[in-house]
Amino acid sequence: MSSVLQLLLDGERLNTAQMAQVLNLPEEEVNAELSRLEDEGILLGWRPIFNPEKSQENVVRAVIEVKISPEREGGFGRLAARISRFEAVESCYLMSGAYDLLVFATGSDLREVALFVSERLASVDGVLSTATHFRLRTYKEQGHLLLTAGESSDRPAVSA
Amino acid sequence: MEKDSTRFIADHVIGLPRSGIRDFFAIVAAMPEAISLGIGEPDFVTPWNIREASIFALEKGRTSYTDNKGLIQLRREINVYVENNFGISYNPDSEILISVGVSEALDIALRAVLNPGDKVLYHEPCYVSYSPSIILAHAQPIAVGTSAEDQFGIDPAAVEAAWEPGCKVLMLNFPTNPTGGVTERDKLERIAKFAVEKDLLVISDEIYSELTFEGEHTSIAMLPGMKERTIFLHGFSKAFAMTGFRIGYACGPAELIEAMMKIHQYSMLCAPILSQEAAIEALKNGGPAVAKMKEQYHQRRDFIVRRFNEIGLTCHLPKGSFYAFPSIQSSGMSSMDFCTGLLEAESVAVVPGTAFGPSGAGFVRASFSTSYKRILEAADRIERYAEKVCS
Numbered sequence: 001m002s003s004v005l006q007l008l009l010d011g012e013r014l015n016t017a018q019m020a021q022v023l024n025l026p027e028e029e030v031n032a033e034l035s036r037l038e039d040e041g042i043l044l045g046w047r048p049i050f051n052p053e054k055s056q057e058n059v060v061r062a063v064i065e066v067k068i069s070p071e072r073e074g075g076f077g078r079l080a081a082r083i084s085r086f087e088a089v090e091s092c093y094l095m096s097g098a099y100d101l102l103v104f105a106t107g108s109d110l111r112e113v114a115l116f117v118s119e120r121l122a123s124v125d126g127v128l129s130t131a132t133h134f135r136l137r138t139y140k141e142q143g144h145l146l147l148t149a150g151e152s153s154d155r156p157a158v159s160a
Numbered sequence: 161m162e163k164d165s166t167r168f169i170a171d172h173v174i175g176l177p178r179s180g181i182r183d184f185f186a187i188v189a190a191m192p193e194a195i196s197l198g199i200g201e202p203d204f205v206t207p208w209n210i211r212e213a214s215i216f217a218l219e220k221g222r223t224s225y226t227d228n229k230g231l232i233q234l235r236r237e238i239n240v241y242v243e244n245n246f247g248i249s250y251n252p253d254s255e256i257l258i259s260v261g262v263s264e265a266l267d268i269a270l271r272a273v274l275n276p277g278d279k280v281l282y283h284e285p286c287y288v289s290y291s292p293s294i295i296l297a298h299a300q301p302i303a304v305g306t307s308a309e310d311q312f313g314i315d316p317a318a319v320e321a322a323w324e325p326g327c328k329v330l331m332l333n334f335p336t337n338p339t340g341g342v343t344e345r346d347k348l349e350r351i352a353k354f355a356v357e358k359d360l361l362v363i364s365d366e367i368y369s370e371l372t373f374e375g376e377h378t379s380i381a382m383l384p385g386m387k388e389r390t391i392f393l394h395g396f397s398k399a400f401a402m403t404g405f406r407i408g409y410a411c412g413p414a415e416l417i418e419a420m421m422k423i424h425q426y427s428m429l430c431a432p433i434l435s436q437e438a439a440i441e442a443l444k445n446g447g448p449a450v451a452k453m454k455e456q457y458h459q460r461r462d463f464i465v466r467r468f469n470e471i472g473l474t475c476h477l478p479k480g481s482f483y484a485f486p487s488i489q490s491s492g493m494s495s496m497d498f499c500t501g502l503l504e505a506e507s508v509a510v511v512p513g514t515a516f517g518p519s520g521a522g523f524v525r526a527s528f529s530t531s532y533k534r535i536l537e538a539a540d541r542i543e544r545y546a547e548k549v550c551s
Binding site for chain 2: 003007010012014018021022023024102124155157159160
């Protein structure tokens with residue numbers, strides 16, 4: 001893995017000058033590497049991770065299990081792409097097991113997500129069935145633990 | 161009026177200095193906003209699977225004493241681990257003892273083998289407890305200095321020169337706290353030969369062995385003829401980030417382990433069972449987490465050492481541990497003055513080298529077991545301070 005990518009994954013949000021210092025690279029090289037990661041579609045974007053329990057925005061999040069019929073020549077790909085294009089779809093995965101696509105969808109309220117499922121998703125040609133589950137509470141968000149007392153540390157500032 | 165109670169304290173304890181770390185901690189504690197490069201432990205929390213094993217044991221009601229030597233499952237796992245990583249095998253029934261951290265193991269090893277007046281060779285700068293532990297065992301510490309020229313590895317010739325009649329034990333700890341120094345195999349071979357020649361018992365503290373960044377770590381216990389004259393001490397604190405579990409172990413000849421067990425049995429009884437349960441999980445499944453943490457230390461080390469050298473505080477490359485030990489001699493200040501000055505001027509805490517013995521004079525210990533953001537900021541502040549105080 002590229003050392004720049006590894007630093008990003010560490011999640012400390014260093015700026016490129018700081019990354020250059022840590023990695024002992026010229027800053028231009030770090031910038032070039034970031035551009036390469038973006039150009040090659042490895043690094044898709046930069047988004048903050050919010051605590052859904054605390055963020056002000058009203059978002060309803062649902063996971064939807066979708067069964068679809070694969071098409072000759074197209075397989076699942078064409079249908080999956082078609083479903084993925086909807087604004088309401090955050091992520092879409094092909095799964096093994098009891099259903100085919102797992103869709104993460106968001107809306108500003110329950111009604112909006114329900115409408116998306118019934119009007120948009122279920123009516124796509126080739127979609128056989130859907131099962132929608134709404135998120136009630138978040139315990140861990142993209143690697144960040146929530147709702148625990150936190151891992152406070154009484155570590156002394158100077159120790160053996 | 162009551163007399164001062166000092167008269168009740170034993171002579172050899174009265175004379176014992178307090179840890180220099182303790183003294184410096186008192187100063188830093190008054191400045192909670194300071195960036196601390198003073199911690200002597202991993203900044204990572206113990207990996208969850210290890211913590212979870214301890215919780216599970218608690219839930220199952222595993223709250224009893226264990227065998228004085230420790231749980232046999234743990235001793236078996238230790239044998240497997242030591243064999244895989246060091247190539248030496250110990251009998252779990254008779255040659256392994258679970259202790260409350262390596263500190264306890266070190267203490268009972270010394271007490272088990274030393275008679276009043278015996279002499280013990282150890283290298284310096286070193287972990288703060290070495291000399292006091294020897295004195296508490298009524299023996300006489302003989303320091304062998306190590307230097308930046310040797311990257312704080314031990315010079316066999318210096319050991320030979322320091323030896324005198326009455327020396328019974330040689331203590332080794334590589335990689336070393338506070339210097340990160342290691343000693344290469346060829347030098348250990350010469351020391352091993354000398355140990356055989358003078359019939360020395362070696363106590364080898366391997367606590368930082370997993371955190372070796374360059375080359376293969378060699379323990380003196382691995383060398384031919386050394387297993388039978390070495391007490392091999394190791395623990396979970398550093399590599400597995402388990403300092404608060406207080407769990408370590410000693411491996412060695414059955415007679416010596418039995419002697420240590422007698423002291424352990426009467427003073428400690430056994431190591432806490434919950435920590436022993438956690439240690440079993442650490443050995444079985446902790447490997448990937450250790451590798452990940454080591455990689456982090458490695459990268460942080462490369463950065464901070466480079467920065468110290470850029471700043472003009474000459475720093476050798478520590479081949480292990482999570483400490484850098486730069487020289488502050490260009491400031492012309494004492495280690496303590498440099499550290500208190502840095503703390504006052506820039507709110508950065510590093511530990512004076514003299515806390516680890518007189519040969520640490522002219523150096524400071526900077527732990528890189530902290531986040532990049534803090535290390536980056538600390539390095540900038542140290543640079544600003546050094547520009548003022550160094551000529």
